[in-house]
Amino acid sequence: MGMRKVAVIGAGMTKFVRRAQETPKELSWEAARMALESCELTMDDIQAVCMGTAPDAFDGVHMKGEYLSDGAGAWRKPYLRAFVGGGTGVFTPIQGWYHVASGLFDVVLLVCEEKMSSFYPHAQAAFVTIFDHTTERPLKPNLLWIFAIEMNRYMTAYGINKKDIARVAVQHKQNAANHPCAMLGEADITVDDVLNSEVLAWPVQRLDVSPVSDGAVAIILAAEHVARRLTSKPVWIEGVGWNLDTAYWTNRDLAYPRYVEYAARQAYEMAGIQEPRKEIHIAEPYDPFDYKVLHHLEGLGLAERGKAVDLYLNGTAAPDGDMPVCPSGGLLGVGNPIAAAGLMKIAELFWQLRGEAGARQVPGSPKKGIAQAWGDLMQVGTVVIMGR
Amino acid sequence: MTLLEHTKNAPQAWSGNLPVTSRYTYGLAGERFFRAMKDEGKIMGSYCPKCDHTYVPATVFCERCLGELSEWVDVGLVGELHTFTVLFVDCDGNPLEEPELVGLITFGDGGIIHRLEADPDELEIGMPMEAVLKPKAKRKGSILDIEGFRAVSK
Ligand SMILES: [Zn+2]
Numbered sequence: 338m339g340m341r342k343v344a345v346i347g348a349g350m351t352k353f354v355r356r357a358q359e360t361p362k363e364l365s366w367e368a369a370r371m372a373l374e375s376c377e378l379t380m381d382d383i384q385a386v387c388m389g390t391a392p393d394a395f396d397g398v399h400m401k402g403e404y405l406s407d408g409a410g411a412w413r414k415p416y417l418r419a420f421v422g423g424g425t426g427v428f429t430p431i432q433g434w435y436h437v438a439s440g441l442f443d444v445v446l447l448v449c450e451e452k453m454s455s456f457y458p459h460a461q462a463a464f465v466t467i468f469d470h471t472t473e474r475p476l477k478p479n480l481l482w483i484f485a486i487e488m489n490r491y492m493t494a495y496g497i498n499k500k501d502i503a504r505v506a507v508q509h510k511q512n513a514a515n516h517p518c519a520m521l522g523e524a525d526i527t528v529d530d531v532l533n534s535e536v537l538a539w540p541v542q543r544l545d546v547s548p549v550s551d552g553a554v555a556i557i558l559a560a561e562h563v564a565r566r567l568t569s570k571p572v573w574i575e576g577v578g579w580n581l582d583t584a585y586w587t588n589r590d591l592a593y594p595r596y597v598e599y600a601a602r603q604a605y606e607m608a609g610i611q612e613p614r615k616e617i618h619i620a621e622p623y624d625p626f627d628y629k630v631l632h633h634l635e636g637l638g639l640a641e642r643g644k645a646v647d648l649y650l651n652g653t654a655a656p657d658g659d660m661p662v663c664p665s666g667g668l669l670g671v672g673n674p675i676a677a678a679g680l681m682k683i684a685e686l687f688w689q690l691r692g693e694a695g696a697r698q699v700p701g702s703p704k705k706g707i708a709q710a711w712g713d714l715m716q717v718g719t720v721v722i723m724g725r
Numbered sequence: 726m727t728l729l730e731h732t733k734n735a736p737q738a739w740s741g742n743l744p745v746t747s748r749y750t751y752g753l754a755g756e757r758f759f760r761a762m763k764d765e766g767k768i769m770g771s772y773c774p775k776c777d778h779t780y781v782p783a784t785v786f787c788e789r790c791l792g793e794l795s796e797w798v799d800v801g802l803v804g805e806l807h808t809f810t811v812l813f814v815d816c817d818g819n820p821l822e823e824p825e826l827v828g829l830i831t832f833g834d835g836g837i838i839h840r841l842e843a844d845p846d847e848l849e850i851g852m853p854m855e856a857v858l859k860p861k862a863k864r865k866g867s868i869l870d871i872e873g874f875r876a877v878s879k
Contacts, residue, residue, distance in 0.1 A: 458817050461818065462816045464816075470747070471752070472868050473838060476839065476840065482810060482827050482838070486838075490850070536813050538813065538814070539812075539845075586838070587831070587837065587838065588834060
């Protein structure tokens, strides 16, 4: 379609922590700096900057794209903040991709940051104002409602039990034990630990949920001619897709994320992928809650509807399985600084496909991976396919 | 670790807030929807003939074709329990004294999120549930004119 090839050539990531000393812009700067150093570039080489960050309420600064701009390296450069809620971390690389694919820029820096610990006493309350002011807010809704009723619907529609779903949380937290930036890696966690954790909003329990976190991730994109000069191991962005369903949660299919399917179809078509289950070697679906991984794997076409949990029960999703799912440890294990957590998935594919994922490296020299995030009013899907 | 537990060696912090107060209108659809609820005790939907889709609560436009919706329909007070949750913590992470029930009741192709007046053990997804309206004199034109939903009495 007349687009240029775009590669990821560098990545950087801060530790994900419960309460960072750094300000949000300092976190952005740390990640940006690491990404530059990883491919030996300086700000003189960067032509434009894309910033991804979720609701302003988290960092407690209205228009925080502007607030974060200096830490992200935006000084005297074209700069734009993308925001599609939780989907932001995988949308920002899509935005960066069209900056480069279009021919406008050759080298672009992408930074995603979130500091959720500023919101007091708990970041969940930051979401109270996302609901409709007339039909929902008088009920004093909270975010857990959405996940709890969706999880219940998903379990009911397909007859899936909590014990099996807990395997997702266990697997991801175990994977995260090998991630140097993780806050909740636990090599010895068990299904019983998940099932015995505090009930927040049935069927959602404490260990079904990713933690509130602070952190930042940055990557650098380059056009093909630049990428080939700078690295012998470029990782290409081969497909992108994004899609939005109705914002009325009452009008959506709560058991199946159609918007993820549509986003994935767009990305598969662009990447020339016809049989995702055979052609995708690593998946990093969005996992703020354990059941959401299953939802998303089904939307991505990587499992039949209602059957994604089998990938965990039969070992396919394990790091040494046929299609490792969230070898990073995901949001459930590494942490969930919203936008940063999504971009972490892109960074993970970058490291895995280059064979640089250290103790987390999956075997078999994977060639293609898919990353996906979900957000806005719980109805946006963002998908990126990467390959080498 | 509970929701509100913070680490002891957390960095120093100071407090501030973002003071925002809003005054919302009901909108074109909301004005009519809430008047019908207040004055007539009805839940109204709006129908798009082109997309064969019924919006509940009623809207003045169809998000699928952006057509204007003029066919309003009374969808009754009984809908279907599509899914529900039992809440044990509030939005600040504090434990609730009594667990609360919240459900999605479908009407037409949409539905209403509301509190359920029920025993969690008697709830079954797919069961019919009925809106309990406040007495007319106490209704103010708010979603809280519905006190909640309960099982349809047999
Ligand atoms: Zn229509």
